[in-house]
Amino acid sequence: MATPSEKSPQMEQFLETFMGRTTAILLDYCTMCRKPATDFRDELSRKEYTISGLCMRCQDEVFTDE
Numbered sequence: 001m002a003t004p005s006e007k008s009p010q011m012e013q014f015l016e017t018f019m020g021r022t023t024a025i026l027l028d029y030c031t032m033c034r035k036p037a038t039d040f041r042d043e044l045s046r047k048e049y050t051i052s053g054l055c056m057r058c059q060d061e062v063f064t065d066e
Contacts, residue, residue, distance in 0.1 A: 002028060002037075005050045021053045030055035032062075 004025045007015065015021035021031050030037045031053035040046040040056050048059055 002026070002046070002050050004053075005047075015053075024053045025050060030058050032058040 002025050004022050012022065016023065024031045024034075024037075028036060028038050033055060035055060035057075037049055037053075037055035040049060045056055045059060048054065052059070052062075054062060
């Protein structure tokens, strides 16, 4: 089970209200696609999950250089 990275109380409130970020991360699912988020390419990707709540597939979609 992942632990969400710390944010200011206001940011935590915003992210939880609109994305369910903290709950999603604690339950290991993606805040964007709502699928399980348990497999990551590397430690940096796993760390990003604790910040954004995005699974590996969604990270690849969001952080693409096009």
